[in-house]
Amino acid sequence: MTDERQTPFVVLGVTGGVAAYKAVEICRLLVDAGCHVAPVLTADAARFVTPLTFTALASEPAQTELYGGPSPIPHTRLGQSADLIVIAPATAHLLARYAQGLADDLLTTTLLATRAPVLVAPAMHTEMWEHPSVGDNLRTLKDRGVLVVEPESGRLAGGDHGAGRLADPSTIVAAALGVLARTGRTPDLSGRRVVISAGGTREPIDPVRFLTNRSSGKQGHALAEAAVARGAEVTLVTTSSVPVLAVGSGSLSIVNVETAAEMHDAMQREAKRADIVVMAAAVADFRPKAPNASKIKKENGLPDLVLEPTEDILAALVTDRPPGQLIVGFAAETDQVMEHAAGKLARKGCDLLVVNDVSVPAVGFDHDTNEVVILGADGSTTTTTLASKRTIADAVFDRVLSYLSSN
């Protein structure tokens, strides 16, 4: 772990081409990856996409003007704050102005007022892309150390096909995060190993039937997405097939399990090397003692279903935990919520317990939103409002980091 873990500051320059709409996705992916994103639009970019769209998604309001804004010298603030400047899409006109050192608007002045690395992702029609002047300007910029994410071949505006289409937003973001990682500007979970469990376990009755619960795995998967975005090395032990969008400077490996016993084994194995363990899974508390090897037939009458308790995975993790490991439990309650939660935190012995009242509409099981209270073994209570599961995931990791720094 280094002292360099911090929020990287990225200036996202957007210039005037049809592909400017894709810069909205680039902005969102960079924010999701834990960057502070400051959008700067040229006047022509603002003809294609409104600054408001970027303002709604970015870390600070989008800027378009060199003059008349709150700061008298916005270009030096942006240029000096930047850890990286990404220009996507970069038009032929922007490449020419930048290569010539012209400084006639906020974006080009910012480009001259920075020592940060600059990454350009050109996009234009094939004829323009193949024009010698564009090639010359690009060569000049590359010779000065500017990084280029080359355009792809494909469908262009107006239905034409050819070279010049903006590279995929995820390719541009991956290149940007690679530059940030190399310059040592890393997000706040970089270097941390995080193991997360997710989904409801399935306990077989026979080869076609099982006991399970209403958990979708969405909250656990959102936790994995947030941790990858924030730079962690993540292992997700899950029963769920909900997709996980792993964008960020961290990494993700997925271990698929079905039963509480399989999840117990996987968590025991994976948690040994973890700095942070999050038990978001809804583990069955009991399972059929002797699942039938073949399908139970109804003509044989009601089956004699004898149940036995499953392992308490969280309690076992707490007992076996290596020094310094932080463990987060989850609790889904429907009544006397805080009373049950406080008892559960003490009983399980974890450091933080994320509590949701699943009797409230739009909270918990299978919803895309959640609202939680995070109880700390240090007596602290953190409350969120109703928000997306991804936002809740970030609130959990914010609390994890503040807990680690103060306990």
Ligand code: CTP
């Ligand atoms: N948990 C676990 N193993 C179990 C049951 C639960 O690891 N066999 C974990 C869950 O992943 C969660 C926490 O314990 O992080 C609390 O789960 P919950 O189902 O709310 O609590 P239980 O201990 O099962 O108690 P109860 O169902 O009676 O509320």
